[in-house]
Structures are given as structure tokens and as C-alpha cells.
Amino acid sequence: MTTPDFSFTLAGQDGQARAGLIATAHGKVPTPTFMAVGTAGTVKAMTADAVRATGAKIVLGNTYHLMLRPTAERVARLGGLHKMMDWPGPILTDSGGFQIMSLAKLRKLEEKGVTFRSHIDGTPYELTPERSTEIQHLLDSTITMQLDECTKFPATHKEAMDSMELSIRWAKRSRDAFVKRPGYGQFGIMQGNVYEDLRRHSAAALVDLDFEGYAIGGLAVGEGQAVMFEVLDYCTDFLPAQKPRYLMGVGTPDDLLGAVARGVDMFDCVMPTRAGRTARAFTSNGIFNMRNARFQDDSRPLDENCTCLCCTRHTRAYLHHLFRCEEMLGPMLLTIHNLTYYQNVMQGARAAILNKEYDAYCADVRGNWQRGPDA
Template sequence: MGLGQPLPDPRPTDFSFKLIATDGKARRGEVSMPRGTIRTPAFMPVGTAATVKFMYPGQVRDLGADVILGNTYHLMLRPGAERIANLGGLHKFANWPYPILTDSGGFQVMSLAKLRKMSEQGVEFKSHIDGAKYMMSPERSIEIQCLLGSDIQMQLDECTRLPASEEDIEKAMQLSLRWAERCKTQFGDRPGQAMFGIVQGGDIPRLREESALALKAMDLKGYSIGGLAVGEPQDVMLDMLGITCPLLPENKPRYLMGVGTPDDLIEAVSQGVDMFDCVMPTRAGRHGLAYTRFGKVNLKNARHKDDHRPLDPESNCPASRDYSRAYLYHLTKSNEALASMLLTWNNLAYYQTLMQNMRDAIEAGHFVDHKAAVKEAWAKGDMPAL
């Protein structure tokens, strides 16, 4: 290449998924796009209002997160999608130049909004903040996500809480399919970005099958599995994953929405899921609960007030390694902000380590043994005294 000529840009220009290895149903892959690569299985920290609570963006990245999640409902209400677009888009606004996934806002409309009214057109609702009236149609949901500039966008769907009648579940699933078609049309052709469909159908196998096959026929860039973090037992979730995942394309990413505990993650990876998000590790951190490779540690428990041990002396995370449980107990009981900061940091570090270890195990071909060892450590409980 001659002097003065620019070097070629090595970043991909479009969205793609590559399957690197499998071990049983478990998959190791990579989702590539212009802003970066997501190593799968992946856990996406939740940045609801353009921030992962009590974390700096650089901290989140340093823990190994390739992608974070933003919330369409919350961002459309405050500060507003058009304002974020005028300020350069969500990546610039939040100082996160890496991939961002946004959910459609549908779940929050159903769970948070006041006086919502469902129709074929969309959902009319009042803001939980100030009571202002809004209309969220499939087209508007995609429009907002495009204004935000997210790399992966979700179709608008109707999520039914379980338990529910088969009639209500089917009605919501069929509406979600019609909305998926409208979202696909609104999204159009956007190189480097992707829109995912959302498989619904509650706990009814035939509805899950129908939803998955109909979305597969739309030839979307990725597929989400929704409605499985709404109060159902884990065995129901796993049964529905066992039905759904084999029906989805092998060469497209699979995203289980809103899940979950470390045990949920390792079991869902066993069923072939690639991507996850959940508020659990950050919310737990704000309420005095730490996740570790030995299981959960409740820092509100008085038994920790004289415990000089850290959460995990072998962790690479300073929050896990460099602070005593006695100090974390003191911070938690004193309602100090540093308690939420340190425990959130610890929890996200553990979740990212859990995902990295699963990726390594799948690639090495010993995921089953790895899963058994992880579960055995959880069953034994806390680490021995130092």
C-alpha cells in the first residue's frame, strides 16, 4: 500500500453471527458488528436509563462486558429519544462506544405504565413518572430505538405474565407476531444493525413452536425468547427452551430475555442460549447480596460483622478481593453508597467470570464436567476460613 493511503478498517460493516464450537447443545460463538464483537455465551449488564447503576462505564468494560442493555421505555420518557439523538446518540451520550442492545419497551409498558390500553395499533399508556399520555406502536418502538442508535433492537411484543389462560397466551402471541412483521418493515435494511424477533407462547408448547417457526420464516438477524422471566418455575423455563431452541436457526444468535440467576444462566446455556440480560446482579448488589463462586453471601447478616475474609481472595476484581466482609457488612448496615458500588462491582465481575468460564469450557469440549463442578461448589457453600 502506497504512502499516504489509509489502512483498511478491520471492523465489520454488517451484523453477523459465527458459531465457533458446540458441546452438546451448548454453543460458543461471536456476534460481530461495526462497534465490536460480542463473545457468546454473553451476559449483558442492564443500563436501564443509560447507566449501569453504581458503575462507571470503564469498569463495566474492564470486567469483560462486550455489550450493555438500554431500555426504550425509560429513555423515551427521560430524557427523550429525540434529545439523545440530537446529543449524538446513546453510545456518545452514555460514553459507551461498544455494542448496545435496546429492548422494545413493551415489558415496562405492561408492568410500570398507568392506565394502559392495548389495541391492534399498539399500547396507549400514561407515564409512571408524570402521567403524560403516550402511544407505543411497533413502528414507534423501532423509531425510538433507531433514534437511540442501538446496534441490536427488539420488536415490540405483548408479554403475558404466567400463570395465564391458554386463550390469553395465544392472543398475545399472535399479536406479537403481527407486530414483528410491522417492526421488520419499519426497521428496513440497516447495515451493521439488527432487529430481533421475540418468541412468545407462555408455557404452552404448541404456541412456542408456532411462534418460533413463524419468526424463523421472517428471516430476522436474531431471535429472542421472551415471557420466561415472569414468575414461572425454572423447570418450566427449561422445558420451553428445550422446545424453542431447536426450532431456531443454528446460524443466528439466541437471546433469553430477563434471565437470570447464575443457575439459570448455566442451565440455559446447556439448552443452546447465547445471550442474556438481567437486573439481578446489580439489584442484588444494591440490597446487600453478593454472588460468588461459593454461592450467595448476604452482607446484611450479622455473622459477617467480625469476618476479616474477603468475598473471594482469588478474584481479579478488587471489590471481591480487597475488602473484608466485616467492612462490607458495616457499609451495608450504614446504608453507605460504597456498599452498593462494591457489591455491584463484585456481582458483575462474578457474572462475567461465569460466562468466560463457560465459553472456555465449551471451546475445550468439557462443558458438562465444568457445569457439574460449578454446581458442586455452589452446593458446598461458602469458602473455608482463611
């Protein structure tokens, strides 16, 4: 069977909100979509079957973590990341730049790339745009990300410009190193902090390199939702309508709804899985803390509108009990639910866009969040 080319097809639009379909070598992804984060080759507390049951069509891995353990070369010898983690569907891999800046020890940034010491054992490494691209190729990533520098926040215009221009030069080197083949894609990453002129310049330079898709980096780093939305209001317009747009590291369900309204197609964030491990539940009636004593005699499902394993088989009281006893099943069940809820929000958004009812959908979802756990 012939492998399809990597492509993005727009199926419908309501205002700036878009519903589309990404075709890849490993399957199709309806958009808008939320990517479950499987940083080290696993979505924490989840089997691959459990991830599939949430409705996820694409997952995310990370260059930095996988290059340290078990190494990209070992993953390749074992048949690639798809085989190793039992995920034959699409996988996007982050380039490792953000993790180097946030986790690595004694890092040094140069034109060539980044030298750093592992946060695990202090072993020295070098990561260049070429090496990052090679690692992602060894992993057999469906979507490869360019290596970029993650601009700090806040940053002056000069600091943001210098960082953005370095990321553009690294984008060219990443693009040159990318091995093109049917059904695989590489995304460039727009930088520029909160400065419209820099975002415009970054986007134009990346579009000239003709990536298969474009990411919006450097947001959700402390600027707050209002500022993030202000930046998205203009920067999605700088990106090609016929290519997917990916907002990196975002966010809450409300962040996702607002970003979709501004023309974003793809998202990832550790929030639903991390929250699941710390007793926080995202539900159609808002966010619950399952350690709260109010749930100890509550025999209702966590979310009556959800059909996941957690909500159809167990009660709020049982979840409360599991977390109070520090049983590992509590984080497992709540992670299943949170990821399912995120997928449900995205599926609902897609249906609303196709029906040209997106504003009403957002108002309804946000209204339900205000009802609280006793509704």
C-alpha cells in the first residue's frame, strides 16, 4: 500500500476556529487535537491501550529524555519508538530545547548548539540542530520539531530578537538535516516572545523554509492567559492556512478553547496527566480536588457526562479513598479520566466548528464549569 504524503486538509471553519485532518505515514489525526504527553516513551500511569481508549490519535515523545535513556540508537535497534511503546499511530517528538533550558545542568548556548550535563548523572552532551534532527529520525518520529531556543519571559525586545534570530538559523540547519519521506513532516517553531514585529519576522523566515507545519513556541511560560491570547490574536495570521498550527505546552481546557478560537489546531501539555497524579480532576463541572473530604461519601460518578473507565466503574468516594490511602490506582484512574476529558473537549470543539456553533459550544462548556461538584 502506498504511503500517503504528509498533508493537512481543512474540513470546516467557524470564524478563526478550524476543523481539519492531518494525514501521516502512521494514520490520520482529526483536528483540533490534544496530544497525550509520553515524554520518555510512556504516558505516565497509562498503558497504550488505555491511551487509545481516551480517544487520543497522536502522542508526544521527547528528544532530550530519550537521548539520555535509553538512547536514540537503542530505540532504533529495538524497532523504533512506535514499536517500543506499542503506539503504531502518529508520534510527534519535541526537539529537546525546552528541557535543556529547564532541566540540564551547566548548560552553555552557542551558535553551534547547546552543550549541557545530564540532570540524571551529570554526563556531558552536545545537542545541535543536526543531532536533534538525527535523534528524532532514529526514533522514527512522524513529526519532527526543529531545535530552537526557548526565549525567557519576561525578555527585552533585544533579548527576544537575538534569541529568535538564533532559532531561525537553527531552523534552516534543522530543515537541511531532515530526511524527507512520504507521510513524515517537520515543523518550524515561531518565536518572538510578546513582540508582534518579531513574531511576524519569525513566521516569514520559517514559511520560506516550507515546513510541513508550524508551531508557536515561547508562550505559556508565565505571561498569563490574557497576554497569550493577545499574541495568538495576531500570530496565527502570519502562518499558512494550508498547514497545521501547533501551540506548544498549552494548557488548561479553557486555554485550549480560546486558542482554537484563534486558529490553533494542535496542543500538548503535561497538565492532565500531572493533575491526575495529584488528585486534581478536570470535569464538565469544573476542577475537583479528590482529596477533599466533601467526596468521602459521594457515590456519584466523577463526571456523569463521561464514559471512561474511571467514571463508568467507580465513584467519587472510591477515588477519594484511593488518594487518601496513597494507592497507585487513584492516579491511574484519574489520569485516564483527565485525558479522556481533554479528548472530549476537542471532539466537541471539532463538531461545533463543523456545525458553525463554536461560540455557543464554548459558552456552554464554560457555563457548566461554573456549576461545581454539587450540581
